Amino acid sequence: MTNLVKIIVAGLGTVGSGVVQMLEKQRGIIEKKANCKIELVAVADIDASKRRKLSLKKTSYFSDAMKMLSDTHANILVELIGGSSGVALKLCKTALGKGCHVVTANKAMLAHHGLELAKIAEKSNCQISCEASVGGGIPIIKALREGLVGNQFSKITGIFNGTCNYILTRMEKTKEGFMSVLKEAQKLGYAEANPAFDIEGVDTGHKLAILSSIAFGKKIDFQGIHIEGIKKIEFADISFANELGYKIKLLGIAKKTSKNIEQRVHPTLVPKNSILSSVDGVYNVILVKGNFVGNSIFIGQGAGSHPTASAIISDIIDLARGSKLPCFGRKLKELERTSTAKIENHVGAYYVRLMVKDKPGVAAAIFEPLYKNSVNVDMVVQNISSNGKETDLTFTVRSENLTKTEKLLKKNKKISFRKIIVDSKVSKVSIIGVGMITTPGVTYRMFNALAKKNINIIVISTSEIKISVLVNRKDLNKAITVLHKEFKLEK
Secondary structure, eight states, X not given: OOSEEEEEEEOOSHHHHHHHXXXXXXXXXXXXXXXXXXXXXXXEOSOTHHHHTSOOSSOEEESOHHHHXXXXXXXXXXXXXXXXXXXXXXXXXXXXHTTOEEEEOOHHHHHHHHHHHHHHHHHHTOOEEOGGGSSTTOOHHHIIIIITTTSOEEEEEEXXXXXXXXXXXXXXXXXXXXXXXXHHHHHTTSSOSSOHHHHTTHHHHHHHHHHHHHHHTBOOOSTTOEEOOSTTOOHHHHHHHHHTTEEEEEEXXXXXXXXXXXXXXXXXXXXXXXXXXXOOTTEEEEEEEEXXXXXXXXXXXXXXXXXHHHHHHHHHHHHHTTOOOOTTSSOGGGSBOOOBOOGGGOOOOEEEEEEEEOSTTHHHHHHHHHHHTTOOEEEEEEOOOSSSSEEEEEEEEOGGGHHHHHHHHHHOTTOOEEEEEEOSSEEEEEEEOTTGGGSTTHHHHHHHHHHHTTOOEEEEEEOSSEEEEEEEGGGHHHHHHHHHHHTTOOO
16 A cells, blocks of 8 residues: 555444544554554544544544545545445445445445445455454454465354343343343443344344355355344243253354355354353354364454454554455455255254143144154153143154154144254263163163263153163263263173
């Protein structure tokens, strides 16, 4: 670039104010690392009161961002207005068209119009930089495009939304309901007045679409992502998950298969001993799997004034140094058009829990359509009702029968239930022998042996000749080895 970089900032909200403050307070460090002078030429915001909260000595102020762009001669536009279209999109298209680089945190705009903007940028020989659009202060985009660029990526899993993570964490700790905790989050500034994008999983979907494109070298495909939010999560769900050895987290998952890309956002039962489970509050965590580097973990603040401003400044310094990396890691013509896998085709092992009315005939009504449709049911466990009105019923089916099972349950008019909960990461282990359940000490020995190896038991089922347990799939081989040794079955 030149020895002087002129910057304009559109939007003086939480992030925009943080960027202005950082440019002023860290100017010396920023200029040394950028190896050039940095000048904040102008800022724009429709709310004039925001200007008074900032120290803007030699910086022009505009209430109209488009007028700011036309009346100034800037090298870099920092777009922090937000929104997938409208003023933000028009501003960025105009800036790129006239050869001005764009730095943005606008994940919605990139998820919906990223390819269109990239096309304009390539034609004008300028850049779109978007480190702040995913993960706040976590340099995940830089890691995928630069630090780990020599790897082929197979999977990305993460907690991408601090609002949802905070809500689920607080529900677990306070035992309060969703709406109560949401109101608390809004008072503290962790949730927007209109939190729909966050709690419905859309925000996570936007971020996942961007990372998928960069990691897998494909055209961005937000519409192909299966998205579920956390609005229907109750404390009862969190409590049951805890009993089974899990926490509930809203995850974004992108996985490369042999045929396509699997992209999904939904509440997930995460084992308590997992890294994902340990990250609480407003923090984000992202796990990336590469063929040479293996698993890499990134943890940090996913939102907020200073973390996001830090990512914005990083992009500004890169541009000042002359970085010419395409927004999605490759030129448009090199991005593949890859289909997104349908959620119905997702294969895994599952258990199903139904909260049903506690009365005669309910169990028969549940399993009748499964029997008629050749769905094999293995373990079945029903708990004693705590209120005399409803109870939860757990059973296992083969992974290939999950979709069919869910459809049959939802269509079954003979029963009513509050919720279906599934888990794909479980395996069954059994010990079998005539009169086993009547032999003193067998049950204790089995459970004690598993406990010594820190193997959590999720579900227990017994009979005269068999004791079966569900464990995390990753513990399967260890559990088999332990029980073989305990009951001297090696030979």
